Amino acid sequence: METTVDTSRIVQFAKLDELLALSRANSLWPLTFGLACCAIEMMAAGGPRFDISRFGAEVFRPSPRQADLMIVAGTVNRKMAPAVKTLYDQMLEPKWVIAMGNCAISGGPFVFPGQYAVVEGVDKLFPVDVFIPGCPPRPEALLEGIMALEEKLTGKRRWPVVTPPK
């Protein structure tokens, strides 16, 4: 599953692509796809204190047609996997996926010998662009994930990476 978006379009512009990438990076419309505990932290990220709208991502679209970023926030289990894949198909290109929380990354706390229900990692279903570890990850981690996705899109990072004091 290669994860780079192969935008082999008929008409390509060098300068326009950079402008397109910048505008896409700053207006990622996430799909309201809260499955479990991470969904509450995603709502908290949308709340007043962490304020995801500083990154242009506060417009949570319920319909996959209007969303271009799928934040898989929670556990995907085997009964839900076909539905998740259908929603991924129905999103329009270019689209990106953030796997939020350990459950979406690797099945998280629900992986044990003899487990019968959890898909161990969303990247088994479709390509994932950014992984945010944590159970649940703090809203700041989700914002860092969105900034990492912006860096992936535009190639440069808008906000400096804060390094903890020595």
Next chain:
Amino acid sequence: MNPTLDQLCDQFGRLVATGPSGSRPPSNPPAPDAPPAPIQRTEHAAKGYDLEVTVAPTAVVMAAEIMDRAGFALDAITGVDWIAQEQMEVVYDYFHPTAPGRVAVRTRVPRARPEVPTIAAVYPGANWHERETHDFFGLVFAGHPDLSPFLLPEDATFHPLRKDYQP
């Protein structure tokens, strides 16, 4: 009307003594550690329920009717797979919305043919509890309107909580 536990005791007493159509206790000898008296008053602080009744599998619906008449509500249906004794136990928990008193009705069925009559007619809420217990243990609730997989995928045929379940 809020019955005291004693009234329940003697209603259950008549039920356990005669049993529906005078059926004997389950065919194979009751498990060694089964409580001697089928009706036992337990200490709430120690066990979490006040009255514990062991009935034959066929008497489960009558027990549910007694509880329904007494105004109790169904709390949960728990399946336990005693693989060592080749038995499956079904525990019906009841609580009362306005009066104190927690009752647990137990029954044991042979593991080879785990079948218990459904109480969905008396308590519609039991419909979901029984479907879930069937999902996890393969316990067949005779007369249940729709025993299709509930928490498991639609085409699931395995029963994960049985002790001999291999993934």
Next chain:
Amino acid sequence: MNAVDPTVRPGVNETFVLNLGPQHPAAHGVLRVKMTMDGEYVMRAEPVIGYIHRMHEKMGENRTWAQFLPNTGRIDYLSALHYNHAYVAAVERALKIEVPRRAEFLRVITSEMNRISSHLVWWSAYLIDLGGLTPLLYAFDDREKLLDLLEAVTGSRLTYTYFRFGGVYNDVDEAFVRGTRQFVREFRPRLKMYRDLVTTNIILRKRLEAIGPISAELCRKYGATGPVLRGAGVAYDVRRAEPYSVYPELEFEIPTRREGDSMARYLVHMAELEQSLRIIEQGLDKLPEGPVMGKVPRVLRPPAGDYCFAVEAARGRFMVRLVSDGKDVPYRVKLRTPSFSNLSLFEEASRGMILPDALALMGSLDLVIPDIDR
């Protein structure tokens, strides 16, 4: 071929099946409701669950008694501390472990703070279902203050694992007590503002009054508890019915309403916020000094038998039934969750309603879907 539902009288307009599927803004997670519709009217709404089944009960059977603790915070992550309390107290009941009074008070105070944060999330999600988008910003503003306090003590914001067998994880300091008192002082005027802005709003009253009536008998038949049962006029609260911890020493009322419609359930939730504030204040006043951890045997092997413990979670009665066969791994862990029973009456309660009203009813049931699927 059209899916004409056999239960519909012939001659009525044909019906179609609407999938209020796992992906739906009003589904509060991944609940799917298969609705047979006649135009706008719901003929039969059959909830299909299992899309977030995470095998908590299966994990209970291959984890030791202490390893199952993180699971309890992830069943109903909005009122995680209540679920901690039920599991921890069930094992303490089995092992007859003494919990010091200070730990009991800390458990009650943090549980009630968790109930407030859970009701705030329910309130904002429910108003989004009904179309009001801004209350979320007010409610989450208050909730963040609450989460800061709880995070300082428990270490996490949502899926707490703060209670241990025999007490709590760590003690609270003066800053927590002062911060909580300040939160209670500031939150009361906020509650009054919520009442003026939202509860007395004519649109909300028109959307909720006389919508989705649920009678006490229907609750009893399906085992529904919590605000659903108290909205139907029955003052059932596990903190009073089966008293546990130090709740008997605290005075608080059990708010109930008689109408049993969505507005009644809404008002019961809002009244419970005030009662929780009262409990927190009394808890802080009576907080005794002393250790926060009792004596606990090194290896936990509860004597064989089964033990139950029920608590009043934010959504209703949560009961843990532990079956132990004397080993250091539970033989069976049964989790009786409130949302499971509360949702089971939705099929009967929503028959013949208009779709928007059915969604208003479903929102008033305060569902957390992993709590249903476990």
Next chain:
Amino acid sequence: MNETFSGDLIYIAAFCLGGLAFALGPFIVVHLLMSRRTRQTENKTGQYIECGMEPIGDAWIRYSAIYYLYALVFVAFAVDVLYLVPVALVYNRQFVYRDFVELVLFVGILSLVIVYAWKKGVFEWKRR
């Protein structure tokens, strides 16, 4: 005379061309700019239901008449607005009270639609 005539003809042609370009333009631009390779896992892109589940049964059924009446109320007011647009253009040239009275009369007569729909119980949305 024919210069002004052909001038007007050009205006109309330009107007129609603009309308056509406005309608078909997006299809062409999208075809040029869309990425031709899309990622599929269950190739369900075409499925019109967006809840993740297979649609059950069919939606081409006999609906109750209420929807039709509701649509009629909308059409009535759409026509109402259609006639108000030219009036709005010339309304403030040399204002005479007669214009205002005519306008009120026009809107008044058309709002009788609401009264009719109200009496017929369209807004109670009863099941027929």
